[in-house]
Amino acid sequence: MTSAENPAHRAPAGPFEDYRNLLFSVAYRILGTAVDAEDAVQDTWMKWSAADRSQVAEPKAYLVRIVTNVAMDRLRSARARRETYVGPWLPEPILTGDGVTSGDAGEDVALAESVSAGLLMLLESLSPLERAVFVLREAFGFGYGEIAAAVERSEESVRQAAHRARGHVRDRRPRFPATPARHRQVTERFLAAAGGGDINTLMELLAPDVTLWTDGGGRVRQALRPVIGAERVATWLAGVAGRAYEGVAPADMRVEIAELNGAPGLVFHGAGRVLATMTVELGADGRITAVHNVANPEKLAAVTAGTVHTLRR
Template sequence: MNQLLDEFQRHRPRLFGLAYRMLGARHDADDVLQDAWLRWQAGRPDELASAEAWLVTLVTRLSIDRLRQAKLERARYSGPWLPEPVASSEPIEPRSPEDMLEHYNDVSIAFLTLLERLGPDERAAFLLREVFDTDYAEIAAMLDKREDSCRQLVSRARQRIEADRPRFAVSRDAHRALLARFAAAAHSGDLTELAPLFSADAVLVGDGGGKVFSALRPLHGPDRLAMLFHAIARRNGDRCRFVEAEINGEPCLERYVDGVLDTVYCFVTDGAQIREVYVLRNPDKLDGLR
């Protein structure tokens, strides 16, 4: 049993990284890995040519099945659905220092939100190829498809993702400086400081899950976003405190009201202005950060 557990644990970081990117929810990824562990125990791992390939294939197929079910659940979700955040102090999988910058991009809330536009098979093929650098022959075996079909899946997915993926090369220092300016302006509620922070095409997407107040549709434009944070500041006053935190590999802001974590804000910026704001308020999704 110890040998089985040790082997599974050795591959667990990669397996969790795949399942989390596939599902965008930590608890769903944990469920997939629990199911994979039970099947690993019940099988004959000693007869496998490659334990890692077998486990990655299993987790991929379990994640596809779970994602198909989740798509139906999310269609009934109250308002926009956003991925569940994970604190960067708990790395999704270990990376070398030279790989970390790319890691930040492929697990950010903005990127995971884009992945929601892909079908389950597309999402799996794209992640296996673009994030985990799996060759097409292996992807075909994992998905039980022809190799040329997998190439088409990846090509279509890449086109859809790249069409909407931000193309701004922004340093972490510039990103953090803009977050600090936003935190100060959002705390004061000063419209003259808030409005210039947002680009002309800025958009805000909020996820309250029907459990707390949040915008039920995306909000657009600097004036509308500035008015929203102005109203929030007037309502909360000095009860509100903003704290910078590393979420999903990038600098984000946590908002505390009366000392309790209330909201996580994740941003896409061009270095000068904020272009996208993702507002995570569903308390079930914040539990892991608390």
């Protein structure tokens, strides 16, 4: 369905249009894919259109409740499909940032972290309820009572779900937020070293236990298992840099740095299309602890479309 056919893109609809970005932001963090998030927003529009709005005292809370439950239902269905996914499953990358910030550096970093590929991958191991509660609480700052109403559970069960989710994330994902400038600097050095097959510089940039995740979805050539360890990752990156990919020679590829999922990332172009995206995560010492490479054509539509999503609450 094109944007022109999508009811959610028609004439302004008051509160729905006011909160559309928020609805997408909630759905994307729960689902991890832009296409599913857009579908959830469309379903929300349909339910909103059919509702007796004279009975809706707080449109924002009402719309968030709808999109959260739609996203949770879609996530349950998606989980079954992801169990048979070929190779590692990575979130669908999106372009973020339109120059608008909250004015609070700490909040901006937290918002960027809430949409990072690494965190979204980690949230895959939570139950749909835990994931929804975590997103609403940690990314958007909703109160427990508001979340309880949104997910149609008791406030006590929501508090317990939030506690479990926070513990799960905290135990598996130490936070070492890098400044955007530092992240971009490392990304630029990484691009130059990988593109030039400079294994020595790559070894300097990569943490000893770095993990490379590549997502081709069985549709394009990619590693079917995570590549672990600095030497193996550096060798893999240097090797692919010198070979044609999907019929496109290295000399015919163009790479640009863009903000992907809240941080600087790489977008690879060739033969008139987006071939792949790549992002890196940094550890406490500034070295790269993870590389996320998405090449499944079905997951590149959002970047290809060029739509930029804001991170504002």
